[in-house]
Amino acid sequence: MTTRSEPSILHLDLDAFFAAVEQRDKPSLRGRPVIVGGLGPRGVVSTASYEARVFGVRSAMPMSEARARCRHAAFLARRFDAYRKVSTVVMDQLRALSPLVEPLSLDEAFVDLAAGEHPDLSPGGVRAVGERLRTTIHARTRITASVGAASSKTLAKIASEQAKPDGLMVIEPGTELDVLHPLGVRALPGVGPATAARVARLGVRTVGDLARIAEGELVDLLGEAHGRSLFRLAHGLDGRAVSSDRASKSISVEDTFDRDITDRALLAGLTRRLAEKVADRLVRSGHSARTITLKVRLHDFTTLSRSATLPGPTDDARSISRLAVQLLDEVDTAGGIRLLGVGVSGLSDWVQDDLFSAAEGSEQPPTDDADDADEGDEGDEGDDAGDLDAAVHSAGRWVPGMDVVHARLGPGWVWGSGLGRVTVRFETADTPPGPVRTFAADDPELSGVSHLQEAD
The missing domain is CATH 3.30.70.270 (Reverse transcriptase/Diguanylate cyclase domain)
Structure with a gap:
């Protein structure tokens, strides 16, 4: 099997x-x-x-x-x-x-x-x-x-x-099918709500039910690749190897906004900020990338992606930002944007700088790889969301859970904040539950000590 x-x-x-x-x-x-x-x-x-x-x-x-x-x-x-x-x-x-x-x-x-x-x-x-x-x-x-x-x-x-x-x-x-077949069909990789609903038309609820469906019938219903893959998985056939080079195939950063944004200048500025964060992560990881992708979730939850591929890999923030903003120009933002993301893929461990210095004045556009809508989950994000620690401090905002240190009372974490005050519980992993104290939000003796990362 x-x-x-x-x-x-x-x-x-x-x-x-x-x-x-x-x-x-x-x-x-x-x-x-x-x-x-x-x-x-x-x-x-x-x-x-x-x-x-x-x-x-x-x-x-x-x-x-x-x-x-x-x-x-x-x-x-x-x-x-x-x-x-x-x-x-x-x-x-x-x-x-x-x-x-x-x-x-x-x-x-x-x-x-x-x-x-x-x-x-x-x-x-x-x-x-x-x-x-x-x-x-x-x-x-x-x-x-x-x-x-x-x-x-x-x-x-x-x-x-x-x-x-x-x-x-x-x-x-020898016991694989005894474990596998009683499970709901969504236990199999590649079976989400849409696929589960489609196979339910055939009376499929469990993996065992799926295993009783002929391979050709699954191919007709789900397509060649997906149908054959699920047929094999339902019979316990999975020869996929463990791959140690899976990591770092792409890097992405995204933000979800508290209100829909329609201002194109603001959206362009946010896109540049996200692109700069992606470029920084590329540099720190020792990679460069050829493909830049812009992800946009509209006011009605429709999710769009726009991608373009450069003639060679780069880790230059200006190149990534410029292309990401160009991709934004292709999106109708009149109804409002609730989520914005920038990602890169096609990673390499080298950079061909001369291609980009030449491309600065070139009229030849990068190749357009995708112009598709998808059904992204509301919680979808890269392994890292954007690092907003600098924004938190510049706004004088203390976020619940973030680590802080007080000059006299030592380390703790933000319990809550508002109305110009911040409440801190002074405890760490190695102490008993600690006391709670409230300070003015601009108390000079209180400072943040972590790089908080938040996308929503």
Whole structure:
């Protein structure tokens, strides 16, 4: 059924990751509902703690709905610096197991144990590896992880989902279909709401139902590639390899606005700012890019993308900004823009500068690669949202959850702010729950210490 005879593909997923880091670093929030995400009127939930999930709060839910469902939760902005530090520790532990690690996000990755030095890849041996990994990660980060292992990537991910939270599941070879077929069809990769609705016309509710549909019928319904892929997955056939070069195929930054923006000059300025952030990340990562993409979500939630490809790779902020603004000129903004994003792809580790100095005065436009509408999720974003820490401070805005330090009272975090005041709870991951104090928002003894990143 699968290409392997041992459960040597491991999938790790950190439990309620952003919220778990916040509860670790803020002792007063341990055991309480915590919701992390965009705090503006159009913000969406990035992560909800398990205490908040009891009330029906889920990732990608509008923050307004999350507040209605769980009013007593702590609502916090995201701290990507803190999350990256934990992620780095975890990924280092995974790379100690095998040179083949495929990160999917800050908190999730596949590992090919067969590429590492593991003499025993029997179900028992793999289980021992998984338990040691979970123990080590918790000891070093104080964050829990769920781990699944199986003979394919699909089954390994399903195993980690079933092990949540803070568990381990190894699917033994030969039992894959016993685990797979009772599951809802959306457990398979590539099956979202639209595909699930289409196969439901054939009476398909579970993966087992899908496995009983002829391959040709699925191809007729879903198209050649998608139909054949789902047919194979429904029968436990997944030969996809763990790929260690998955990371850094693209870089993107986006912002969701509290109100629809129609002013083209303002939109152009925001586009340039996003493009500069993308260019900065390119430089810091040692990459350059050929394709620049502008993402726009209109007032009616229609999402458009416009892409163009340059004659050679660049990491120059001016080139990226200029092209991104040109792409913006192709979009009708009269009805208002609620989200704006700039991304780059086609990454290289070299820059051909002379192409761009020549292109400055060239009348030949870059090639247009895409002009498509898509159905983006409201919470869709790159691995990094835009770093708004400078904007937070320049506006005198103290965002709930952000790290601060007081000259006399030491480190803490913003509990809340408004009416020219900011309330801080003074505690850290290594202290008991601390006292709460309120200061003037412009108190010279209080300063922020983190680079807060927020897109919504």
